[in-house]
Amino acid sequence: MTGLPAVLLAACAALLALASPLLAGDPDMLQDFCVAHYKSLEGPLRLNGFPCKRPENVTANDFFSDVLSRPGNTSNPVGSAVKMANVEKVSGLNTLGVSMSRVDYAPWGLNPPHTHPRATEIIYVLEGSLDVAFVTTGGNLYARTVCKGGLFVFPRGLVHYQKNTGGAPAVAISAFNSQLPGTQSLAMALFGASPPVPTDVLVRALQIDGGVVEAIKSKFAPMN
Numbered sequence: 001m002t003g004l005p006a007v008l009l010a011a012c013a014a015l016l017a018l019a020s021p022l023l024a025g026d027p028d029m030l031q032d033f034c035v036a037h038y039k040s041l042e043g044p045l046r047l048n049g050f051p052c053k054r055p056e057n058v059t060a061n062d063f064f065s066d067v068l069s070r071p072g073n074t075s076n077p078v079g080s081a082v083k084m085a086n087v088e089k090v091s092g093l094n095t096l097g098v099s100m101s102r103v104d105y106a107p108w109g110l111n112p113p114h115t116h117p118r119a120t121e122i123i124y125v126l127e128g129s130l131d132v133a134f135v136t137t138g139g140n141l142y143a144r145t146v147c148k149g150g151l152f153v154f155p156r157g158l159v160h161y162q163k164n165t166g167g168a169p170a171v172a173i174s175a176f177n178s179q180l181p182g183t184q185s186l187a188m189a190l191f192g193a194s195p196p197v198p199t200d201v202l203v204r205a206l207q208i209d210g211g212v213v214e215a216i217k218s219k220f221a222p223m224n
């Protein structure tokens, strides 16, 4: 190998090493904590995240929540309910790069296909057993059953779902490497957007007829 390519390779490796922490998840913190001061957002100030509360006004309660203590209502068409403990619910999470959720499943209930654009998810089955899966960008499905006590990982940004395999309720807890992972449901994005995705786009993309698209749209209330 001549000198020049070796220098170029070393420069690329150094750039990748520098870039990788930025690509891994939320940005790194610059102080012990930055408890979200939600009220600041009422003014003209807009930030990537939330501004910090003054430290003298921070209490232990800013780092506490019981939002995951009670089951969600699973009486809905899919038979599941997700509760998020993210920075919108727990102000102390601001800048810390982590959050959690609780998912309750009715018997045979489904947490429908969705993605988290900003986080990898690790799910732990507290009760029952789940059929879980994700699909790679190359179209490969990775699926298996996870019983009580087991965990499974959904890589950042990939479409995934869980289905209760049993006739009894199931419960899972998930952790995310983002204070606000974002959740985009595939069905809602395509059929519940506001203003709607044009029917002819969906007819062509999904190779189904317009009547079917309209029938599906009627089941999904617009998100906004």
Ligand code: GLV
Residues within 6 Å of the ligand: 082, 101, 102, 103, 111, 121, 162, 174, 183
């Ligand atoms: C489960 O997939 C969740 O996002 O809570």
Ligand code: MN
Residues within 6 Å of the ligand: 114, 115, 116, 121, 154, 160
């Ligand atoms: Mn998820």
